[in-house]
Amino acid sequence: xxxxxxxxxxxxxxxxxxxxxxxxxxxxxxxxxxxxxxxxxxxxxxxxxxxxxxxxxxxxxxxxxxxxxxxxxxxxxxxxxxxxxxxxxxxxxxxxxxxxxxxxxxxxxxxxxxxxxxxxxxxxxxxxxxxxxxxxxxxxxxxxxxxxxxxxxxxxxxxxxxxxxxxxxxxxxxxxxxxxxxxxxxxxxxxxxxxxxxxxxxxxxxxxxxxxxxxxxxxxxxxxxxxxxxxxxxxxxxxxxxxxxxxxxxxxxxxxxxxxxxxxxxxxxxxxxxxxxxxxxxxxxxxxxxxxxxxxxxxxxxxxxxxxxxxxxxxxxxxxxxxxxxxxxxxxxxxxxxxxxxxxxxxxxxxxxxxxxxxxxxxxxxxxxxxxxxxxxxxxxxxxxxxxxxxxxxxxxxxx
Amino acid sequence: xxxxxxxxxxxxxxxxxxxxxxxxxxxxxxxxxxxxxxxxxxxxxxxxxxxxxxxxxxxxxxxxxxxxxxxxxxxxxxxxxxxxxxxxx
Numbered sequence: 001x002x003x004x005x006x007x008x009x010x011x012x013x014x015x016x017x018x019x020x021x022x023x024x025x026x027x028x029x030x031x032x033x034x035x036x037x038x039x040x041x042x043x044x045x046x047x048x049x050x051x052x053x054x055x056x057x058x059x060x061x062x063x064x065x066x067x068x069x070x071x072x073x074x075x076x077x078x079x080x081x082x083x084x085x086x087x088x089x090x091x092x093x094x095x096x097x098x099x100x101x102x103x104x105x106x107x108x109x110x111x112x113x114x115x116x117x118x119x120x121x122x123x124x125x126x127x128x129x130x131x132x133x134x135x136x137x138x139x140x141x142x143x144x145x146x147x148x149x150x151x152x153x154x155x156x157x158x159x160x161x162x163x164x165x166x167x168x169x170x171x172x173x174x175x176x177x178x179x180x181x182x183x184x185x186x187x188x189x190x191x192x193x194x195x196x197x198x199x200x201x202x203x204x205x206x207x208x209x210x211x212x213x214x215x216x217x218x219x220x221x222x223x224x225x226x227x228x229x230x231x232x233x234x235x236x237x238x239x240x241x242x243x244x245x246x247x248x249x250x251x252x253x254x255x256x257x258x259x260x261x262x263x264x265x266x267x268x269x270x271x272x273x274x275x276x277x278x279x280x281x282x283x284x285x286x287x288x289x290x291x292x293x294x295x296x297x298x299x300x301x302x303x304x305x306x307x308x309x310x311x312x313x314x315x316x317x318x319x320x321x322x323x324x325x326x327x328x329x330x331x332x333x334x335x336x337x338x339x340x341x342x343x344x345x346x347x348x349x350x351x352x353x354x355x356x357x358x359x360x361x362x363x364x365x366x367x368x369x370x371x372x373x374x375x376x377x378x379x380x381x382x383x384x385x386x387x388x389x390x391x392x393x394x395x396x397x398x399x400x
Numbered sequence: 401x402x403x404x405x406x407x408x409x410x411x412x413x414x415x416x417x418x419x420x421x422x423x424x425x426x427x428x429x430x431x432x433x434x435x436x437x438x439x440x441x442x443x444x445x446x447x448x449x450x451x452x453x454x455x456x457x458x459x460x461x462x463x464x465x466x467x468x469x470x471x472x473x474x475x476x477x478x479x480x481x482x483x484x485x486x487x488x489x
Contacts, residue, residue: 338474340435342453346476347469358450372449400471 001296007382009034009288020352023387028173028199028331028378029356030221033285037224040284044277052276053250053267063276070279071266073286078197078216079207080233084265087232087239088279092198093123095217095232096167098269099194100127102242103215104165110136113162115191117142117150117179118368119172122361124196128167138162144368148175148321156187165192170200171329174360174376175321176305178204178329181211192238198222202289202380203330204298208233220278225285229278232269239265246271297381301330304379304388308332311392316399320369331378333360336399341373344398351394417446417455418464422480425465431477 007013010032015022024032044066050059052067071083080086089095104114114128118141125141132139140163142155159166166188171178181195194215200206201216202223208216216233220226234242244251244262251271253261262268289297302325309323312334320333335341345357358373359366366372377391414422420441425432434453441452456478459465464484467476 340433340438340475342438342450343434343469343474343476346434346453346457346467358453359448363449 001292001300001381003300003382003384006034006292007384009036010382011035011038013382017352017354018350023353023390025377025379025383025387025391026354026356027380027383028222028360028376030227031202031224031380032382033224033226034288036288037226037281037284041226041277041281044280048280049277051273066283067274067276067279070283073283074231074233077286077290078201078233079209081236085233085236085239087234087266087269088274089230089232089269090228090275091219091221091230092121092196092217093127093230095215095230096123096194096196097127098232098245099215099217099234100131102245102269103192103238104128104131104137105135106243108135108137108164111138111162112164113138113140113160114165114167115140115142115155115158115163116167117155117169118144119148119150119175119177119365120167120169120362121173121196121198122363123198124167124169124194125364128165141364144175144177144365147323148172148177149327150177150179152180152183155184159188159191163188163191165194167194167196169196169198170206171203172321172362172365173199173331174333174362174365174374176328176331176333177321178327181213185212199329199331202297203294203301205294214238220282220285223282223285224288226278226281229275229282231282236265239269242269244268244271248272250274292381300381301379302326304383304385305330305332307385308377308379308388308391311388314399320374330380331376333374333376335371335374336395339398341375344375344395347398348391348394351390353391353394415446415455416444417441417451418459420444420446421452421455421459421478422464422484425478425480431468431479433473433475433477435475437478 012032048062050063052064071086074086075083114137128139131137140158142158143151145151168179185193193213195213197206197216197218201218214235219230248271251263251268253263305325305328316337318335322328341357345355348355356376424437424440438452442449460467463481465478466481467478470477
């Protein structure tokens, strides 16, 4: 993996912020885009732009093919059977809402239980809270241990015959904790297993068959792709039984005055004009990542995390989540005693360094950690140890 | 007249959180910390708890407020900019 060559593909990395070279450590929020993705989007609008499906003309045929190919590429990327298991949505949040409305709302009954964890992003918590209030479903929330890993003993104890859905993040967007999904699947084989892959699919090899999950959700913009397109993977037999999420154009087979039949998968779940160029951009992002290799992406981030943690440890610094890079994704949350986390982010920004500060859309977790927010540095393929050195030059000046 | 119009235009484009921040700084005799402002504005329930900090920086970009880092207090301290202070008077 040649980082210097990779960096040349990202025009934004040449940008100066406050007179300093940009150091972008906010990759859990969104990633930067390589020219290959930017050009794929530009090329689509300049050469292929048309609405998809049912168009006879050449442009529509070509655009349809490109959009369908994007589904196939995603299916291959995560080891799905075929493109019928890949539904394009706006983002991870929408993907989870789709499962909540089209599967859980229809199939769960009062007294049934959903098991999730305290380390979830709001996107994998708030939809289930709504279901709890609307249908009397019991929402159970498993705790973490003090080292930021999931308390698997407690998790196991919380499973029973009423557990109908297990909704769990693959990698915590705050702690970086990597959850052992295979182990969790073994604990309960007959529950629906939804894995929030927003922070795992972009950063490590993920295979839906190996995890044996029923649903996997993730967003394109966190993996070099465009903003506004996300993915719901679902097992075909489940998706076929589920009712549509949105109704209207493009998701139908036949429409009469008072009834309709619906299109085959995945189109049954993609109502209205799709984010066609988003799909094209996502396909280009997958091509880019495949060229690097997802194991290489993971290894690179592991190295950066190890290097960063070694420099971060200090008696005035609180580090949240596991410190072993083997069980940690490419993000590190921390606080400097006596400082406000937003102030740290603001002072770093003065030197061109972008990190995130605040609750990271995981307020219950932050409360569990005894804080209202943290600073979070998160890495990707274009980040380097030299950037980490520059980061600590500034941070050390701040923390004194 | 021009200044009055400019002030009105600037005020109309402000969000409720931004107005709350300005009002806090106006009523304070000394610069206020990020922590203090965020806690006060959060109590008004105008949005997510992280938003006040975002709006502080937006107001700074607009030139309405300014910041200074105090090593002693380990905090960024915010106050109204001279330009905006003049507009208010």
